[in-house]
Amino acid sequence: MPKVKSIRYLAAADGNAELIFCNNSTIAYPLHNHTSVFTIGIVLEGDIILNTHNTDQVYGKGQTFIIPPYAPHSIKGNDAYSLLSLCIRKSVFNSSDDIEKVIISITNLLAEAVDSYKINQEPALKLLTCLYYSNGLFPAATSNNDxxxxxxxxxxxxxxxxxxxxxxxxxxxxxxxxxxxxxxxxxxxxxxxxxxxxxxxxxxxxxxxxxxxxxxxxxxxxxxxxxxxxxxxxxxxGLTPSTYKLSAGIFKPGVKSQQSAGINLAKR
Missing domain, CATH: 1.10.10.60 (Homeodomain-like)
Known part of the structure; x- marks a missing residue:
């Protein structure tokens, strides 16, 4: 029996972070950028082709990548892939006073994802480690002074x-x-x-x-x-608005996140 295809969105209540879990996806995302977030991703299954700066880079199972704000990129897979992406507001890294609180919030968010989506703990911990060691090393968004x-x-x-x-x-x-x-x-x-x-x-x-x-x-x-x-x-x-509305959830510590039981995209 083939794996169920799904995409889930889980946002922290404080709005500083969001997790996107693509399970057995075949969706190709066209060229775009993220204006207000840093993205850290890890491939859970299969492989993806990430295009940045007009260059293709293949990432396989267990490999992580970072996409800074405003960096144009596209994503596609050679076949079905599973991907966990953590999107963090860039303003977080401009406030050293709050960074520890945000990391705790993100840790709780990942723990909720492991529990709700039945994700293996190892890639979630690797994603968190990547965040921890990358803090302060993210390239700043640049401007050509116009x-x-x-x-x-x-x-x-x-x-x-x-x-x-x-x-x-x-x-x-x-x-x-x-x-x-x-x-x-x-x-x-x-x-x-x-x-x-x-x-x-x-x-x-x-x-x-x-x-x-x-x-x-x-x-x-x-x-x-x-x-x-x-x-x-x-x-x-990668989803219709109505399907996205069902797939999105808000995580509040101590409160069960409001999510659908499952979004079946097998017919997409």
Whole structure:
């Protein structure tokens, strides 16, 4: 009997960390970046191809990798793979006073994942060890010193639902449309349109845990067409919005996390 395919999301109640468990997945994630988190991953089964800086690197069972904020990357597998990823807010590493508390919170989060998802303790401990020894060694996000693009990038992160046409952005930068697109991609790693769509989907992920309907979330994140929203969401997240809503949980120490019993993706 084949293994059940599933993706689970488990977030810490303080919002500083999230675990993503891909079990027997065949999903390929297109080029994207994470604007506010560091990602540490470990391959549990199979292997993945991680593309960063236009270079493919194969990671096999038991191997770990780190992806800093804003680093464009894509992920795919040669076949089905299982992957555990820990996403940590970059602001955590700017506050030495809270880092110990955050590590304790992450330790509890991993313990909950081991218990709930029946993950072997060894890779979870290896992930935690990778975090511990990497603290303070993460490369800082860099900028090519373009104040306008830095400001625009921040606006697209905070208010992705707003209407920002490429033409208007280029005019405000006093650049031609095509030069502006090339310059933005050079600094951010994605085109302005792709970056805005990505941030809309990230915001939608947060809102799906708070709002009742997919239609409401789609409109709140700037999508006028619900089918377009669902298509873009599934392309980036690997799940439809409704399936993601069921698969996401919040972990509070001492309280059983609110999660579905299982998300069967065998028909996907």
């Amino acid at each position: 104040p306008y693009i830095d400001k625009l990038k921040r606006q697209l992160e905070l208010f992705p639902e707003n209407k920002f046409s490429v033409e208007a952005m280029a005019d405000a930068a006093l650049k031609s449309k095509y030069y502006f697109i090339r310059r933005f991609k050079e600094i951010v790693g994605l085109t302005p349109h792709r970056f805005q769509i990505q941030n809309r989907i990230r915001k939608a992920q947060r809102l799906l845990c708070e709002r009742d309907t997919i239609t409401e979330v789609a409109l709140s994140t700037g999508f006028c067409d619900q089918s377009h929203f669902i298509k873009q969401f599934e392309k980036l997240v």
